[in-house]
Amino acid sequence: METLLDKYIETAEEVETIKYVGHVIKVQGILIESLGPSAVIGEVCRIEVPRGKGVIQAEVVGLSNGIVQLMAYEDIEGIEIGNRVVASGAALGVAVSNKLLGRVLDAMGRPSDGKGEIDSPLQYPAIASPPPPLSRRRIKERIATGVRAIDGMLAAGRGQRLGIFAGSGVGKSTLLGMIARNTNADVNVVALIGERGREVNDFIENDLGPEGLARSVIIVTPSNSPPLARLRGAYTATAVAEYFRDQGLDVMLLFDSVTRFARAQREIGLAIGEPPATRGYTPSMFDSMPKLLERSGTSDRGSITGFYTILVDGDDMDEPVADTVRGILDGHIILSRDLAQRYHYPAIDVLTSISRLAPAVSGPVTNKAVGYIRRLMADYAAAEDLINVGAYRTGSNPAIDQAIAKREAIENFLVQNVDEKSTMSETLKTLAAIADMQIPDEELSRYRA
Numbered sequence: 001m002e003t004l005l006d007k008y009i010e011t012a013e014e015v016e017t018i019k020y021v022g023h024v025i026k027v028q029g030i031l032i033e034s035l036g037p038s039a040v041i042g043e044v045c046r047i048e049v050p051r052g053k054g055v056i057q058a059e060v061v062g063l064s065n066g067i068v069q070l071m072a073y074e075d076i077e078g079i080e081i082g083n084r085v086v087a088s089g090a091a092l093g094v095a096v097s098n099k100l101l102g103r104v105l106d107a108m109g110r111p112s113d114g115k116g117e118i119d120s121p122l123q124y125p126a127i128a129s130p131p132p133p134l135s136r137r138r139i140k141e142r143i144a145t146g147v148r149a150i151d152g153m154l155a156a157g158r159g160q161r162l163g164i165f166a167g168s169g170v171g172k173s174t175l176l177g178m179i180a181r182n183t184n185a186d187v188n189v190v191a192l193i194g195e196r197g198r199e200v201n202d203f204i205e206n207d208l209g210p211e212g213l214a215r216s217v218i219i220v221t222p223s224n225s226p227p228l229a230r231l232r233g234a235y236t237a238t239a240v241a242e243y244f245r246d247q248g249l250d251v252m253l254l255f256d257s258v259t260r261f262a263r264a265q266r267e268i269g270l271a272i273g274e275p276p277a278t279r280g281y282t283p284s285m286f287d288s289m290p291k292l293l294e295r296s297g298t299s300d301r302g303s304i305t306g307f308y309t310i311l312v313d314g315d316d317m318d319e320p321v322a323d324t325v326r327g328i329l330d331g332h333i334i335l336s337r338d339l340a341q342r343y344h345y346p347a348i349d350v351l352t353s354i355s356r357l358a359p360a361v362s363g364p365v366t367n368k369a370v371g372y373i374r375r376l377m378a379d380y381a382a383a384e385d386l387i388n389v390g391a392y393r394t395g396s397n398p399a400i401d402q403a404i405a406k407r408e409a410i411e412n413f414l415v416q417n418v419d420e421k422s423t424m425s426e427t428l429k430t431l432a433a434i435a436d437m438q439i440p441d442e443e444l445s446r447y448r449a
């Protein structure tokens, strides 16, 4: 009796195995095709490459004419026709725990800093839905970035999502580093997506430093990694941020860069035969952007404040990625090449930048002071050409006179050294002094540290 049953079990096991194992039949560019296994889109599969590194992790990206299309999270060196493809039965999950703090992870959430494994029984799905809209707390509190131009002129709320738009080399990464070191958020999650490998070490060692690293988790998928890794690195980072948000914490998600994420999506879209739309971007880019960006923000437990960098070529804000992102986020910070060239750092162009929630998270006197300073700056900008050529005569326009008188104080307020931290109360006191106002204590005490 027993032997009879055994035989059936054995047969059943074999059938399962056959079902969940396939074989590579074609490799073209970044796309791998296999006959079998039975798997769903998004499922993680293991490709066994005895003549390569042993195992390559890949994901099902398409199912077409009985063929499974896969893309790898890592280099596909050594892959051959006939290699076994084994379905895992699960989509990409990230092992999460508090032990992630201070660690550097790859696209799949595996440690890549050589500091040992992180074993955690708890897995978060890399691809997840945003919290339901009605469960999201309203954003009422400020978060400090330690950067005067932001905390003073472009106040951000806990759970707000802002874009940092700039051309190349204008100071996006440096600014993110300053925020990571100085913010009063509980935890930083830093996503370095598609950055040059050399810059990653620079960022960790110089921009972040040891004390910044200790309260950060870094997810790195450098520019030379396959597009799927760059794409999933973004999701993995977001999942890690979600884990800390679920602990009731205020998380700072620093994401560099959304443009490289979008380009990875474009590479994948084109490889699986999607039609290119605007500037070669395929429909999946426009589809994936809100899915990524809506996951940050508040939930019913904690918050993820997001700063996302966007590369704008030739300062073209209507470029498809910039345009799409701007419509989703709650504000944009624009870095100006002119300011950077004048060594005005951080090169934030206050007048063209906007934080949509600033009025909601600031008190009335603070708002008034900010409005007044913005007007002084606008008046100065309008008259700047005249002033520079000496064509403006003092006394001819009181508003411009005032703008000129306050000019230096405003510049000193906005310019800040990379290693200089400004607390929220220092920032607001200076802001108020420039505007000849006094922010009442009860208003100041609303803004933690």
Ligand SMILES: Nc1ncnc2c1ncn2[C@@H]1O[C@H](COP(=O)(O)OP(=O)(O)OP(=O)(O)O)[C@@H](O)[C@H]1O
Pocket (backbone or CB within 6 Å): 166, 167, 168, 169, 170, 171, 172, 173, 174, 175, 311, 345, 346, 416, 417, 418
């Ligand atoms: N706050 C700052 N103070 C002084 N110099 C700065 C500052 N920010 C940026 N720089 C200068 O600008 C250079 C480029 O900065 P950064 O790498 O942050 O720019 P980026 O916008 O991230 O560039 P990329 O587009 O290449 O990623 C730095 O190497 C530095 O020389």
Ligand SMILES: [Mg+2]
Pocket (backbone or CB within 6 Å): 172, 173, 174, 256
């Ligand atoms: Mg950079």
